[in-house]
Amino acid sequence: MSQYKNIKHMFVDKLHLLAEDENARYSLHKSEGENILRLFFHIMDYSFDGYLLSDCRGRVFYANKAVERISRIPLEEIIGKTAKEMLEEGITLTNSTKILDKEPLSITQKVKTGVEVLITSVPVYDENGGVSFYVANYREMSELNKLKDIVNGGIKKYPEAFLTELKELRNKLLETDDIIVRSAKMKKVLESVLKVAPVDVNVLVTGESGVGKEIIAKLIHKYSSRKSGPYVQINCGAIPGSLLESELFGYEKGAFSGAQKGKMGLLEVANKGTILFDEIGDLPLGLQVKILRAIENKEVYRLGGVKPIKLDLRIIAATHKELQAMVEAETFRKDLFYRLHVVNLKIPSLKERKDDIIPLAYHFIKTFNEKYKTNKVFTPEVCNALEGYEWPGNVRELQNTIENMVIFNEGPVIKMRCLPQHISRISHDKDNNDLQFEEGSDISLKKAVETVEKRLISSAMKQHKTVRRAATSLGVTHSTVIRKIKRYKLDFD
């Protein structure tokens, strides 16, 4: 017992000591009692849950590795900062200063990578009853919800081993940088992809333009038994019908004037692998028959050829069109439709999975920062605007918007003025619409006051350009305007 007391005292002393040191995590070895602390931090890095220790003013001086895994934010960005500073720098998107309370408290918090975490903070008192430091534990909300599902038997219908394998695969996928999946809807799609990939059936991938159909088709191939075979992709809408036929089926020498040599068709190239027919809805009717025949007979003839070539193919077709409606209108062959439609994966539009917007935005800004050797960041207001927009062009539009902002934004911080007007206008209109209070509506007085304040300050700043003149026109002090600009995260040039 007395030994435990000693360790505890030493630890508390050490914490005070370390709290003064910016590089606390890395300077442990220098001090006395280092073995115990080293062991302690070593153990903490094995913890599945995240732990954060902060001093009595809320400045984080230790975080274990799980915090980085859960938040996807490097520890260097967290350690040494207070909750307020993290909010101001856009590392966190919601205020968490209230966890610096005298009582244990749990809050949920959204961070810049789009992850939502549950933080439970407990104050540790000194001998005089003052708060000495805070211990907070840190868990991802979606993980907690998953645990709840398991406890409630929500996913009992699959055998345990299968579930584990699926989870491992999904984690493996999520670890790779090229596909971002955070929303519940996309996680479901991903689970279907992983279930269908190893089963050698044809798949129809549908969804609006730019939702990521191509990326899903590639995943199916990657997780199929054909993964070491070829993956070939053809855009049926981009090539005129006559050319498309020779591209697909190939031709023999002399098949037409100019064919001095024979050429393999893409169906042949894809043999023993996977072929993606992108924009299958644009395939001319004449070619639909020929492809159907190739699928049914598992063989093709090159143009001008007489010798059948054996084919072993998995076909994935993708379209943003309503193929069923095209079948009814007789512009798409029913028999081909049923051949392709063995399994249908529907990819939801981005506006139906808003939880993916911020993680995708961070993924793209990282990619383009690397590509253009820049180091740009979004303000929290820009993140809100991106999240509030409907993205009719889906992920592709988001990707292009961010690439443009990285290229054209001057300075390292991407502010509202850099957003295309049609996106920033939505966020502005949304603020204004919040002002249309209807009788009996549930808007709180606090929210109403905030909305009016934001609008008045924004318009005064736009009109008068300087804080001092805006403050005079609003009849408040200069510092009141500065405080509110900071609180509402308004940005002005």
Ligand SMILES: Nc1ncnc2c1ncn2[C@@H]1O[C@H](COP(=O)(O)OP(=O)(O)OP(=O)(O)O)[C@@H](O)[C@H]1O
């Ligand atoms: N979940 C995602 N994570 C990362 N990047 C994505 C994701 N979904 C789509 N993208 C990117 O967005 C762009 C558009 O995706 P993709 O080409 O797969 O869409 P599509 O639905 O096939 O579009 P279209 O119907 O126009 O052919 C690509 O650059 C792709 O890499």
